Amino acid sequence: MTTATRAGQAPAALEDKEMLISGSEAIAEALTLADIDVVTAYPIRPYDTVMQAIAKKIANGQLVAEYIVAEGEHSQFEIVKHASTVGARVFCGSSGVGWAYAMECLVVTPALRVPMVAMVGNRALDDPGAFGVEHNDALFVRDLGWLLCWIDSSQEALDTTLIAYRVAEDRRIFLPIAISADGAFLTHSQAITKVPSKSLVDKFLPPYNRGDLQLHPDNPITVAPQVNEDWVIEIRRQNNAATERAYTVIEEAYADFRKVFGRGPENPWFEEYMTEDAEIILIGMGTISLPLKVAIRNMRAQGKKVGLVRLRWFRPFPTEKLVAALSKAKAIGVIDRDYSFGSPFGSGVVANEIRAAMYNADRRPPLLSFICGLGGREVMLEDVYQVTDLCFNAAKTGKSETKTRWLGVRE
């Protein structure tokens, strides 16, 4: 297996099957390859497409798993949480206010060190109703011990799901991972995707072993007793330590992924697009990468040196690497597909995280923050040109504009 390379092509690629599938369907392919044991479903758009895809796989015998349709998201997440504690590999997911309805369970899952993998089909929160993407739903859990990532293609959806189980179930981590996929733009859009063989996946992803934390009559432990002020701060610190260990474990997992499958990024944390000589670096998460990349190519044709950093992992936050990548720019523009009302400068969550990360940097280029594309509104090329022009002005003056601009909004 390891010797049969041809023209630099990794051996794994030869075994891949190519399929035209959506982001949700790609995750379902990965779940089948990961041989999940228990999955719980509850309908809400747009994430529910993944459950429809899994249901078909179970109905057709491609996957053997307990498939439970719950009576609400609270139960949906609690059921798999408990299934995981007896040693089952589990999957769950939701969108928007469905994710919010499960909030209590989302709180206890990392605290119990349950390595659940969940998909968030990012959706605007109610009210008023909107099916389209906003990132506020997944961001609810950013402080709780969930590892959080954003993907932007079907291929990345499949690959990241396999990586997520590997990372979450690593005994050094035992934390849940939420994979965020932009509603409609990724959950429902199809692309050619390489689906690896089961034998390769088995090489990459060991079985889930709950070890001495498994709830079983042969291991009669008491889990999650009342600890009060006697112990809770020590337990919180253990949780924080696990999140810190995730930096190493994620890098190991991506390195192994590249070895086994012959693809995948060198840098797990973020994608850099045309940043090498970029004077202006734009930053975003998820499928906003598509209009940003198109706009950057057009601007490059006019001689403007613009690049993109697409953040994949938001938790743990890749502080050092990101600061190093951004420090070299003359100005940076952060485009949030979320909001944080009343926050510093009225900025979105990502902009303020990056401001915090840059605070101690030796070189801090001006940072401009933007909110765009809420509720699934299209991000137009004109919006990106406007962002870039403002960034070039800031680069000239060396000053950051403190106010946050909302783009593509009717005045």
Next chain:
Amino acid sequence: MAETTTSTNATQVLEPFKGVKKVTIEEYFSSGHRTCQGCESALVMKLMVKAAGPRTIVLGSTGCMYVANTTYYTTPWVVPWMHTQLGSSGSAALGTAAGLKALMKKGKMKAEPINVIAFCGDGGGADMGLGAISATLTHKEYNSLILLYDNESYANTDIQVSGSTPYGAHTTFSPPGKARRIMHTRWKKNTAGMLAAGHPECRYVATVCASYAVEMMNKVRKALSIGGPTFIHSLDPCPKGWDYDPMLSHELGELAIECGIFPLYEVEDGVVKYYGKTKAIVEGRPRKPVREYLLKQGRFAHFTEEDLTYFQAKVDEMWTWEIPAVAAFRKEPKAKA
């Protein structure tokens, strides 16, 4: 080992204890808890898991039997035990059973019938967790027991009114005052009757009271043996919440049944069977007046004759139902010819 669907649906064979002297001596809920003196719910835990035996997993939703039982560094549980959220007893039972089943079916875990019991208080069961319990009772392919220990208030959080608190009771959320003597005007939910009536594929629903310990344990054993999801509702006198001398816990349990306030029965595959004093009442033995029960408890100390009369009338009404004290339906009277 080849696993079949049948083998992962199997339950333990738990024959009824034939009398108190035949009850096993092993304890699976032992020292290490700090429940109140006279706490019947602690006794319910002990009897519940004694009946279930060692190959059991217990899930406990938030409430007295969480906070008072498991204070870190101590645990009374000899069997594996895990906390679940207040409204999650149904989901905890379902998830644990589904996890075990998946692993056994796929050969990832040695196949054996493991009892799964999730308990909840009346706040967690009759109020917040009712939806999840209802859902679990429809999933007939997963074996589990949900046990509701009903001390008729949120007793762990300072005695607040729940949907299972009796009419008029004094709680910290329903204190009697000068302008309003009765702050809690709702009648207690008929949780067991509702769950039995509403879940046609749930094979076993029962009510119990720890004053009748052997009967209670045998109902637990039947619930765990019969297959599929099952439900038991236990009435647990609570000295702190009901305001009485802790030595009277057993007696109050007996009185609740003798007054016809809390009936003892089981519904097995849709067939109602009454037990003990409840059976005698159904067969014509007079019920004791409710005042004998109510006036022994401080939570009803503010009751006037009018309140006692109202309470008695409501209990009398329960015994006019088509299935007395179980299901609140009456047939339409026949039209006169």
